[in-house]
Amino acid sequence: MENFPSVLESIDDLSKRQIDGVLGLAHRIKNRSDTPFHFSNKTPIIATSFLENSTRTKHSFEIAISKLGCTYIDFNSEKSSLKKGESLEQTLLTLNDQGVDLCIIRTSVSNQLAEFKEKPPIKIINGGDGVNEHPTQALLDVFTLIECGIKLDGKTFCIAGDNIHSRVGHSLIKLLPQFGVKVLLFGPNAFQPKKLPAGVEVTYNRDEVLKKADILYLLRVQTERHDDKEDNKVLDYAKDYGFTLEMIESLKNKIPVLHPGPANIGVEICHELINSKYYLGHVQVRNSIYLRMALIQAMLQNGAKNIGFNENNIFKF
Ligand code: ASP
Numbered sequence: 001m002e003n004f005p006s007v008l009e010s011i012d013d014l015s016k017r018q019i020d021g022v023l024g025l026a027h028r029i030k031n032r033s034d035t036p037f038h039f040s041n042k043t044p045i046i047a048t049s050f051l052e053n054s055t056r057t058k059h060s061f062e063i064a065i066s067k068l069g070c071t072y073i074d075f076n077s078e079k080s081s082l083k084k085g086e087s088l089e090q091t092l093l094t095l096n097d098q099g100v101d102l103c104i105i106r107t108s109v110s111n112q113l114a115e116f117k118e119k120p121p122i123k124i125i126n127g128g129d130g131v132n133e134h135p136t137q138a139l140l141d142v143f144t145l146i147e148c149g150i151k152l153d154g155k156t157f158c159i160a161g162d163n164i165h166s167r168v169g170h171s172l173i174k175l176l177p178q179f180g181v182k183v184l185l186f187g188p189n190a191f192q193p194k195k196l197p198a199g200v201e202v203t204y205n206r207d208e209v210l211k212k213a214d215i216l217y218l219l220r221v222q223t224e225r226h227d228d229k230e231d232n233k234v235l236d237y238a239k240d241y242g243f244t245l246e247m248i249e250s251l252k253n254k255i256p257v258l259h260p261g262p263a264n265i266g267v268e269i270c271h272e273l274i275n276s277k278y279y280l281g282h283v284q285v286r287n288s289i290y291l292r293m294a295l296i297q298a299m300l301q302n303g304a305k306n307i308g309f310n311e312n313n314i315f316k317f
Contacts, residue, residue: 004302006120008295009113010133011174018298019178023143026294030147030287037068037297044068044101044300049075050127051082052108056261056285057127057137061104064292073100088112092121096308102299105129110167120307123299131165131225137260138171140291142179144284145215150256153180158209160186160241161219161268164193165226168260169219173200184212187241191221206240210247218243218259218268237267245272256280 005013014022028034046065050058065072075095077083082091088107095103102123105113110130128134145152157176163169163185176183177199185192185202186209192202203209209216221237248254257273259281265271273279 004298005117006299006307007113007117007124007126008135008299009117009124009126009129011135011138011171013117013135016178019139019175022139022291022294022298023146025298026143026287026290027147029293029297030290037301039069039300042099043071045071045073045099046296047073047075047095047100047103048105048127049077049103050106051077052106052128054106054127056288057106057134060285060288061125061127061292061296064289064296067289068293068296070101070296075103089116089121092116092124093309096122102296122308125295125299128167130167131170131222132167133171133174134167134260135171135175136288136292136295137168138175139295140284140288141168141172141217141258141260142175143291144258144280144287145256147287148256148280148283150215152176154182155180155214156182156184156212157215157217158184158186158213159217159219160209160243162191162221163187163219164191165222166219172217173197184209187219188237206243206247210251213255214253216243216248216255216257218257218263220259220262220264220268238270242266242268242270243273244270245276245278248273248276248278254278258284261285 004018025034048058048061062072080091082088092103100122102125104125104127106127107129110132112129113124113126116124126133126135159169159172173183183200185200186206189204196202248257257278257280259269261281263269263274263281265274274281
């Protein structure tokens, strides 16, 4: 596989060849058709540092790490020197000095990881940074669609919900067009980006979504990123922007419904739809393990080498 970036912050950090390579590797891992990953010198040590809440992403990475046979460290930021005023960069350099090979980081600060690209303190995978990006979620979503045999080229993929505050949405918008997918955004006007990337359209009409969409991707309203004024805009969310089983059943050609989770039942999705055969949320969670195993493997095997503190910078005493 083509050499991987040391810091995977954004979908933009990967070439289409690298994306296809990771998807292929994830498929082979899932089907056990790849020879097991053999570590050359030592068992890699991988840390997760979740500076913001998570259920799916953190556990999925933990399970992926253990299935790869790596040593796992759950870096507890609350009990670390970050609380004593140490910068994230110095903390990551310390982990690197201790022999940690890769750190998966979630942070509430958008773009916080971009600064590490030039001189990586350690290999990093972005596990979601503020409202910026969540690249591994977008990759596992595409992986899930491919694994389900859903053709992507020429299809219309509707991302419905709080697109402006969703890091998942931002990564999907960058990834999907690379597979020939047309992206249609839907939701309250206040929650849609004012500037749309080329090839991305927006609608405020749910009937248009049901008419045009081949794949429906629902997003949670990201209330933790709103001020109170914005929260008032979602009072009638379910009535005007939510999706029900009836709506999907009314379609001549039924469509898959995806969600990155956590879902707010009774808001963007109704109880019957989340429990229906059209809902792929559980398949996404299952596939997340294989996709993240593949990514970790690719980063460990192929990542660039000039990482962390350079010994040659020390004065010769
Ligand atoms: N779990 C996803 C994220 O961390 C989606 C969400 O929270 O709505 O961004």
